[in-house]
Amino acid sequence: MTLENNFINHSKEYIFLDNETLSNQRDKTFNKIFKKNYDKKNNESLKHISISDLSNFDYFYKPKNEDSKVTIIDKYNYEIRVVNGICKNYEDDNIKIRNLTNLDFKSFLNQDNNNLDDIIIDFNKIFLNSGIFFNIKSNSKLNIRLIHNTSDNFTIFQNNFINFKKKCEVQLEEYFNLTHNSINNINYNTNIEEGALINHNIFQNFSNSNKLYLTSNTVCEKNSSYNQNTYNFSDGFVRNFHNANLNGEFANASLKGCFFLKDKNICTIKTNIIHNAEHCVSDQSYKGILNDHAKANFYSNTFVSDNAQKTEGYQLSKGILLSDNCSFFSKPELRIFADDVKCSHGSTIGPVDESALYYLRSRGINKNEAMKMIISSFIEEDLINLDNNIAEQIIYNLSIYLNSLEND
Amino acid sequence: MNSQTTETLTKYAQNKYKYGFVTNIESDRPKKGLDEEIIKFISQKKDEPEWMLSWRLACYKKWLKMSDPQWANLKFPEIDYQDIYYYSAPKDFEEKPKDLSEVDPKLIETYNKLGIPLEEQKVLAGVAVDAVFDSVSVATTYKGELEKLGIVFCSISEAVKTHPELVKKYLGSVIPPGDHSFSALNSAVFTDGSFVYIPENVKCPMELSTYFRINAEETGQFERTLIIADKGSYVSYLEGCTAPQRDTNQLHAANVELIALENAEIKYSTVQNWYPGDEDGKGGIYNFVTKRGLCKGKNSKISWTQVETGSAVTWKYPSCILKGDNSVGEFYSVAITNNFQQADTGTKMTHIGKNTRSKIISKGISLGQSQNTYRGNVSFLRKADKARNYTQCDSLLVGNKCGAHTIPYIDSKNNSAIIEHEASTSKINEDQLYYCRQRGLSHEEAVSLIVNGFCKQVLQELPMEFAVEAQKLVSISLEGSVG
Numbered sequence: 001m002t003l004e005n006n007f008i009n010h011s012k013e014y015i016f017l018d019n020e021t022l023s024n025q026r027d028k029t030f031n032k033i034f035k036k037n038y039d040k041k042n043n044e045s046l047k048h049i050s051i052s053d054l055s056n057f058d059y060f061y062k063p064k065n066e067d068s069k070v071t072i073i074d075k076y077n078y079e080i081r082v083v084n085g086i087c088k089n090y091e092d093d094n095i096k097i098r099n100l101t102n103l104d105f106k107s108f109l110n111q112d113n114n115n116l117d118d119i120i121i122d123f124n125k126i127f128l129n130s131g132i133f134f135n136i137k138s139n140s141k142l143n144i145r146l147i148h149n150t151s152d153n154f155t156i157f158q159n160n161f162i163n164f165k166k167k168c169e170v171q172l173e174e175y176f177n178l179t180h181n182s183i184n185n186i187n188y189n190t191n192i193e194e195g196a197l198i199n200h201n202i203f204q205n206f207s208n209s210n211k212l213y214l215t216s217n218t219v220c221e222k223n224s225s226y227n228q229n230t231y232n233f234s235d236g237f238v239r240n241f242h243n244a245n246l247n248g249e250f251a252n253a254s255l256k257g258c259f260f261l262k263d264k265n266i267c268t269i270k271t272n273i274i275h276n277a278e279h280c281v282s283d284q285s286y287k288g289i290l291n292d293h294a295k296a297n298f299y300s301n302t303f304v305s306d307n308a309q310k311t312e313g314y315q316l317s318k319g320i321l322l323s324d325n326c327s328f329f330s331k332p333e334l335r336i337f338a339d340d341v342k343c344s345h346g347s348t349i350g351p352v353d354e355s356a357l358y359y360l361r362s363r364g365i366n367k368n369e370a371m372k373m374i375i376s377s378f379i380e381e382d383l384i385n386l387d388n389n390i391a392e393q394i395i396y397n398l399s400i401y402l403n404s405l406e407n408d
Numbered sequence: 409m410n411s412q413t414t415e416t417l418t419k420y421a422q423n424k425y426k427y428g429f430v431t432n433i434e435s436d437r438p439k440k441g442l443d444e445e446i447i448k449f450i451s452q453k454k455d456e457p458e459w460m461l462s463w464r465l466a467c468y469k470k471w472l473k474m475s476d477p478q479w480a481n482l483k484f485p486e487i488d489y490q491d492i493y494y495y496s497a498p499k500d501f502e503e504k505p506k507d508l509s510e511v512d513p514k515l516i517e518t519y520n521k522l523g524i525p526l527e528e529q530k531v532l533a534g535v536a537v538d539a540v541f542d543s544v545s546v547a548t549t550y551k552g553e554l555e556k557l558g559i560v561f562c563s564i565s566e567a568v569k570t571h572p573e574l575v576k577k578y579l580g581s582v583i584p585p586g587d588h589s590f591s592a593l594n595s596a597v598f599t600d601g602s603f604v605y606i607p608e609n610v611k612c613p614m615e616l617s618t619y620f621r622i623n624a625e626e627t628g629q630f631e632r633t634l635i636i637a638d639k640g641s642y643v644s645y646l647e648g649c650t651a652p653q654r655d656t657n658q659l660h661a662a663n664v665e666l667i668a669l670e671n672a673e674i675k676y677s678t679v680q681n682w683y684p685g686d687e688d689g690k691g692g693i694y695n696f697v698t699k700r701g702l703c704k705g706k707n708s709k710i711s712w713t714q715v716e717t718g719s720a721v722t723w724k725y726p727s728c729i730l731k732g733d734n735s736v737g738e739f740y741s742v743a744i745t746n747n748f749q750q751a752d753t754g755t756k757m758t759h760i761g762k763n764t765r766s767k768i769i770s771k772g773i774s775l776g777q778s779q780n781t782y783r784g785n786v787s788f789l790r791k792a793d794k795a796r797n798y799t800q801c802d803s804l805l806v807g808n809k810c811g812a813h814t815i816p817y818i819d820s821k822n823n824s825a826i827i828e829h830e831a832s833t834s835k836i837n838e839d840q841l842y843y844c845r846q847r848g849l850s851h852e853e854a855v856s857l858i859v860n861g862f863c864k865q866v867l868q869e870l871p872m873e874f875a876v877e878a879q880k881l882v883s884i885s886l887e888g889s890v891g
Contacts, residue, residue, distance in 0.1 A: 041479075306808055306809065309808070319820070321820060321822070321823035322823060323823055324790070324822070324823055325790075326821075326823065327819065327820060327821040328819075328820050329817070329818065329819045329820075330818045330819075331815065331816065331817050331818065332814075332816060332818075332829075332831075333813070333814065333815045333816075334803075334812070334813060334814040334815075334831065334833055335811065335813045336803070336805065336811060336812045336813065336833050337808075337810075337811045338805075338808055339805035339806065339807055339808045339810070339835045340808075340835050341805070341833060341834065341835070342832075342833075342834055343832065343833040343834070344830065344831060344832040344833070345814065345816075345829070345830070345831050346828075346829060346830045346831075347816070347818050347827065347828075347829040347830075348826070348827060348828050348829070349818065349820040349825070349826070349827040350820075350825065350826035350827065351823050351824050351825075351826070
């Protein structure tokens with residue numbers, strides 16, 4: 001179905017229908033895309049996908065929340081199950097979770113990504129049908145597992161707000177167990193208050209009939225720390241777009257990830273870190289392994305504004321191409337307006353190291369085993385700091401991926 | 409930043425452009441603006457054959473349909489193409505001087521002021537100079553010696569008449585006129601430039617050199633250079649320019665095409681020091697240059713070296729298309745920006761053939777309120793087996809009002825190709841500065857030493873004749889400020 005039909009037929013399902021400002025904004029955004037007035041430069045990350053393909057989908061959504069629940073394993077461990085973009089409202093001493101209501105229009109109106117001019121974010125604005133508020137209370141030390149499920153061929157346009165209050169320490173693990181033929185356009189607005197330390201691990205694994213557009217916009221205040229790790233084993237199309245603003249002194253943010261692609265998968269990653277304060281440290285690093293006809297794009301950007309002295313900003317992208325038909329594009333960008341900075345980026349793309357392969361084979365290891373060893377060691381360093389649970393998942397999926405290489 | 413650096417910076421900011429002067433020579437030029445009449449006028453003035461005129465007109469038609477490229481990280485007012493003179497030549501061109509004594513003494517005087525006296529150069533440096541003053545070649549030296557080897561080194565308008573088969577075959581073959589609007593514009597209105605042809609298995613015994621000089625006010629310069637190196641040949645070409653101080657912006661859109669056939673090697677070096685505008689960013693030259701080399705044959709090599717210190721706006725991406733197997737592309741660049749200068753420069757390496765290799769070394773230095781951008785594209789096409797690229801781009805920031813940006817595009821479609829890219833941005837290392845100061849160097853000297861060391865990797869790639877001028881330029885750019 002075309003974008004226009006979807007918009008006309010399903011305009012009643014929008015979450016903030018009663019708010020005039022937002023409705024107007026929404027019409028404006030729709031017209032912008034409809035008349036192709038969007039900025040091509042901002043959407044360069046959608047290089048291998050035509051925008052008309054993106055905007056042709058069958059909008060289908062019914063709010064069903066039968067399976068969603070919050071399980072408290074013990075005082076420090078929570079499991080939150082979000083089904084079709086809906087959660088169960090819950091509150092205790094540590095956390096508060098609730099679904100977005102029409103009264104939340106103010107937070108929606110003021111979110112930072114309003115001026116990003118990105119088509120996928122615009123779709124989220126036009127068709128918004130769900131959203132969740134997370135509040136992690138100050139000084140709490142928690143492990144949270146967040147699991148996303150779908151129960152039908154839904155198109156989910158979700159806008160979430162997460163607020164990490166002062167000095168909380170959270171290990172957040174997010175899983176996307178998508179089934180059916182769903183489209184998931186999920187947008188996060190994260191605010192990390194002073195002194196909060198957040199580790200955010202995202203695990204993406206689903207079949208090729210699903211699509212995931214995951215966008216996050218994180219604001220880090222003084223002395224806070226945000227570490228994001230994304231592991232993508234999906235067969236379906238994934239776009240990861242992660243933004244971090246370092247607004248307070250001594251904050252640090254790292255956006256890292258690994259992806260493992262095969263067949264005709266396409267994966268697009270865009271990361272962006274803005275340094276607005278002094279003494280901040282940032283890191284953007286992605287590693288990828290590509291096989292068959294897979295294509296990957298990685299755009300990273302470090303922006304250092306003129307008052308952000310003593311900044312350290314690093315970028316790294318590494319790609320291994322296993323077949324003749326895959327391709328990897330990377331664009332690591334530095335925009336620096338302050339002089340007392342240490343910024344660097346590195347990028348390598350190539351095949352598996354021939355001499356390493358030769359070394360292993362000359363010691364009697366067959367080619368497949370040797371390849372597996374080299375590829376495992378390629379991402380080894382990213383697995384060291386992980387929690388058992390997610391590490392197991394990754395190692396399991398990695399072995400499936402490596403075994404699929406063997407059959408070629 | 410410590411107070412000393414601030415002090416030296418201010419001192420530097422007041423350092424005026426040394427090469428600012430105007431030589432008054434009557435110019436022979438048509439009306440302002442661009443239309444078919446002007447193109448016919450240029451073609452007629454140059455006494456060009458019919459096919460050249462129709463090529464120009466076709467390019468003009470293409471240009472009409474195009475808009476200026478927008479990708480660069482530059483801000484400048486929209487160019488009014490109807491407010492520019494497209495042709496200007498010294499009056500005595502009709503009777504071309506036979507030797508230097510016949511050249512307008514004022515021209516000679518200009519060269520003397522620039523420190524590049526032709527006579528002296530002839531004797532001392534052994535450089536054949538095809539000097540361009542206001543778009544027309546006025547003196548070509550050492551021609552006889554080159555002719556003995558069968559080397560053709562002349563202005564492009566001469567080559568159109570004397571070697572039409574080569575010009576027809578190669579002109580626009582590396583930079584198609586439809587590539588972008590500046591290449592179409594240049595193809596339509598180019599007035600002069602150099603043409604070089606090196607025959608098979610000839611190693612050009614001397615560095616070929618052209619000094620460009622923009623002189624007549626509000627004259628856009630549209631140079632066109634075409635260098636063809638036949639099988640097994642070698643040539644080193646130098647290009648350099650200084651321009652007089654002006655208030656109005658001058659447009660420069662040159663096209664340079666290099667073609668290297670089997671086993672041939674071309675080395676192209678540039679020192680660019682055009683008027684960058686005054687301390688307030690007023691005036692200065694707009695430099696939109698398209699430079700592209702084609703490694704057509706096996707084992708060919710093209711190497712670009714550039715030192716960019718001038719121009720208000722620099723838009724320049726010397727590129728290599730590595731088509732022949734085992735061909736090599738190199739790019740070495742130093743770009744220094746100061747005051748309100750803006751530079752968006754870099755390179756594009758397109759690997760098509762097997763075993764092709766490329767190397768990019770780029771050094772950017774920003775001072776004052778300038779913006780310095782490196783923009784590079786490295787792409788490996790599907791058949792570029794075992795291709796390799798190494799890129800290093802470093803930026804140095806002096807002062808907190810300038811910006812340094814790095815925007816590389818890296819694309820690999822071949823699984824046996826290897827790309828390595830690294831970049832860093834930093835300020836002058838305090839430890840190094842301290843070390844130098846401890847050994848009795850003044851702050852200025854120390855900074856100069858460090859900056860020179862920072863650029864050395866690139867400067868040492870320049871031919872001897874040029875290295876001296878380049879080093880002088882770098883130190884002038886830093887003089888009184890950071891050393």
